[in-house]
Amino acid sequence: MQMQRRKIIGMGAAGALSFFAALPARADSKEPLVVAASFDAMAELVKAMGGSLVRVETLIPPGAEPHDFTPTVKTTQLLRKASVLVVNGFGMEPWAKKIAAAAENPRLMLVTASEGAVPVKNADPDEIAEHGADDPHLWLSLSGAEIEAKNIAEALAKADPKNAEAYRMQFTLFKGKLHVLRTQYSARFKSAKRRFFVTGHAAFAYLCRDFNLEQKSVEGVFAEGEPTPKRLAQLAIQLKKAGVRTVFAEKLLSPAVSKTLAAEAGARVETIYTMESAEDGKNYLDRMKSNLEKIESALND
Numbered sequence: 377m378q379m380q381r382r383k384i385i386g387m388g389a390a391g392a393l394s395f396f397a398a399l400p401a402r403a404d405s406k407e408p409l410v411v412a413a414s415f416d417a418m419a420e421l422v423k424a425m426g427g428s429l430v431r432v433e434t435l436i437p438p439g440a441e442p443h444d445f446t447p448t449v450k451t452t453q454l455l456r457k458a459s460v461l462v463v464n465g466f467g468m469e470p471w472a473k474k475i476a477a478a479a480e481n482p483r484l485m486l487v488t489a490s491e492g493a494v495p496v497k498n499a500d501p502d503e504i505a506e507h508g509a510d511d512p513h514l515w516l517s518l519s520g521a522e523i524e525a526k527n528i529a530e531a532l533a534k535a536d537p538k539n540a541e542a543y544r545m546q547f548t549l550f551k552g553k554l555h556v557l558r559t560q561y562s563a564r565f566k567s568a569k570r571r572f573f574v575t576g577h578a579a580f581a582y583l584c585r586d587f588n589l590e591q592k593s594v595e596g597v598f599a600e601g602e603p604t605p606k607r608l609a610q611l612a613i614q615l616k617k618a619g620v621r622t623v624f625a626e627k628l629l630s631p632a633v634s635k636t637l638a639a640e641a642g643a644r645v646e647t648i649y650t651m652e653s654a655e656d657g658k659n660y661l662d663r664m665k666s667n668l669e670k671i672e673s674a675l676n677d
């Protein structure tokens with residue numbers, strides 16, 4: 377009788393263990409939550425919300441062009457280990473749903489960080505045909521970052537409920553910093569000499585919408601399609617007339633086009649961050665501050 381009882385208790389314990397192991401949750405809750413992020417800006421926003429509670433895997437490798445990424449076997453492997461996949465949306469990662477399904481990971485939660493944001497519409501018919509109706513570069517604006525960070529923090533809270541308060545607290549702190557920058561730069565941009573700046577890749581439509589500015593780009597919204605020599609010459613004339621002395625270039629793109637334009641217009645080339653890949657080891661806010669500072673000086677020089 378006694379022996380039989382012990383046996384039943386023993387079996388019960390073993391049964392309980394296997395029950396927990398079968399749950400689609402992390403095996404060891406002391407391990408950080410594994411979060412996959414499509415490209416660098418998403419990874420940085422996840423880090424800003426999750427800190428040491430998360431381990432972030434960036435799917436698009438450093439230096440790869442995120443507008444033209446094709447997932448590989450490595451992408452699927454990374455997704456097998458992740459609890460959350462964060463993508464930007466607005467046409468940036470058309471491969472996301474398919475690759476998330478291919479990972480066959482029942483725990484994986486797909487999060488679209490731009491959800492709830494009002495998109496800037498692409499105007500060029502070729503771009504619409506190739507990349508969809510929306511401009512994807514939401515993360516490069518302060519208001520966009522706030523929406524994306526909030527969606528990310530809520531997703532982390534859902535995937536890791538015992539740390540939900542910590543994620544929400546991080547979001548509140550981050551939002552405060554974004555608001556300070558928005559107030560500061562609203563005033564500074566308002567009193568600037570001109571309303572537009574010149575950049576290589578038209579990635580700043582959302583930032584311009586926030587601050588009532590205008591971007592003139594050397595290339596299209598997406599990173600492809602170098603301008604014709606005729607278009608470059610037209611731009612150079614415009615810039616000279618407007619007295620523009622700064623042309624922005626990005627790390628990922630060949631800055632050659634921006635350099636050519638700057639030389640023709642008698643301007644200098646300055647680096648701006650698109651956060652589409654890791655840049656100078658800087659986090660999200662550092663790069664955002666740097667962009668705002670440089671845009672301010674470009675509007676005034």
Ligand SMILES: [Zn+2]
Binds near residue numbers: 443513577652
């Ligand atoms: Zn881009």
